[in-house]
Amino acid sequence: GIQVEQSPPDLILQEGANSTLRCNFSDSVNNLQWFHQNPWGQLINLFYIPSGTKQNGRLSATTVATERYSLLYISSSQTTDSGVYFCAVGVSGTYKYIFGTGTRLKVLA
Amino acid sequence: SQTIHQWPATLVQPVGSPLSLECTVEGTSNPNLYWYRQAAGRGLQLLFYSVGIGQISSEVPQNLSASRPQDRQFILSSKKLLLSDSGFYLCAWSPSTSEQYFGPGTRLTVT
Numbered sequence: 001g002i003q004v005e006q007s008p009p010d011l012i013l014q015e016g017a018n019s020t021l022r023c024n025f026s027d028s029v030n031n032l033q034w035f036h037q038n039p040w041g042q043l044i045n046l047f048y049i050p051s052g053t054k055q056n057g058r059l060s061a062t063t064v065a066t067e068r069y070s071l072l073y074i075s076s077s078q079t080t081d082s083g084v085y086f087c088a089v090g091v092s093g094t095y096k097y098i099f100g101t102g103t104r105l106k107v108l109a
Numbered sequence: 110s111q112t113i114h115q116w117p118a119t120l121v122q123p124v125g126s127p128l129s130l131e132c133t134v135e136g137t138s139n140p141n142l143y144w145y146r147q148a149a150g151r152g153l154q155l156l157f158y159s160v161g162i163g164q165i166s167s168e169v170p171q172n173l174s175a176s177r178p179q180d181r182q183f184i185l186s187s188k189k190l191l192l193s194d195s196g197f198y199l200c201a202w203s204p205s206t207s208e209q210y211f212g213p214g215t216r217l218t219v220t
Contacts, residue, residue, distance in 0.1 A: 031207055041147075041197055043211040086152065088209065095141050095160055096168070097209060099153040 002027040002091055004100040012106045013077050021072040021103045023087035031090035032063050034072050037102075038083050046072070046085075077107045111136035115200050115212040122219055128173075128187040130215050132200030135181065140202040142183040143209065144175055147197040159183060195219045 003026040013019055023032070034046040047054050047061040049070065054061055058077075063070040070087055087100040112135045122128060134140050141160050145153040155168045157175035165175050172191050176184045183200060200212040 033208060035211075041214050041216070043199065045208065045210065048208040088153075090207075095158055095166075095203075096155060097143070097203075098155065099145075102152050 002029070002089065002098055004087065004089055004098050006085075006087060006100040006103050008103060009101065010104045010106075012108065015077060015079060015107055015109050017077050017107075018073070018075045019077060019105070021074070021085055021105075023070040023072070023089075023100050025068050025070075025089050025100075027068075028092045029065065029068075029089040030092045032065075032070050033088045033097075034061055034070070035086045035088065036081075036083050037086060043086070050090075074105075077105075079107045079109050081105060082107050111202070111210065113200060113202055113210060113212040115198075115215055117215060118213065119216045120218070122190050122217065124192055124219055125189050128185070128190050128194070128217070130185040130198055130200075130217075132183040132185075132212055133181055134202045137181070137202070137204065139180060140204060142177060143201040143203070144183065144185050145199045145201065147199065149196070153199065157185070190219045192219050 005024045007022045031050040033048050036044045049061045049063045051063050051065045058075045060073045085103045088097045090097050114133050143158045144156040147153050158166050159177045173187050195218050198215045201209045203209045
């Protein structure tokens with residue numbers, strides 16, 4: 001089955017720093033999402049981005065489906081950005097979604 | 110607007126007891142519905158999904174089952190819980206093969 005790998009697995013930043021999170025997938029997909037899981041476990045939708053580039057405030061994302069990867073950019077990080085970031089891909093020809101391994105981010109004040 | 114509910118929020122159950130977790134969606138019709146499990150410090154594992162009433166696809170053979178008795182209701186069950194069933198259970202819905210939206214989750218501890 002399709003494999004979804006995220007890097008880095010862990011990341012520690014000082015407040016105000018920028019970061020790039022990566023999501024690689026091993027097969028073609030019909031959609032891709034980025035989520036932030038807060039300390040209470042809630043999964044917050046960040047981007048629905050099967051291809052192209054989107055921006056929302058300090059966050060932006062780019063998916064290059066032909067090369068099977070997506071990037072999430074966080075600029076001017078804040079302590080509230082801490083948590084786990086997941087990408088999830090929709091498996092082509094199905095209604096299934098597969099989650100990546102996650103990146104655990106900690107932003108220090 | 111659409112909302113998704115899960116209950117209970119937390120649950121502590123002894124080994125061998127039954128389980129029933131419920132998920133309901135409001136404000137949409139014929140959604141695709143999903144159950145995921147997240148072990149402590151781990152990623153999300155897809156357990157079941159459903160594209161219509163009575164239609165259940167199982168992704169991982171295990172001690173759990175799912176049912177969809179109504180269009181916007183998805184139930185996760187077990188006849189006898191195992192210690193390994195402990196985890197954070199998340200329900201999600203999607204209008205089709207597009208964006209997923211998650212409920213608040215149920216934390217299950219099997220003792």
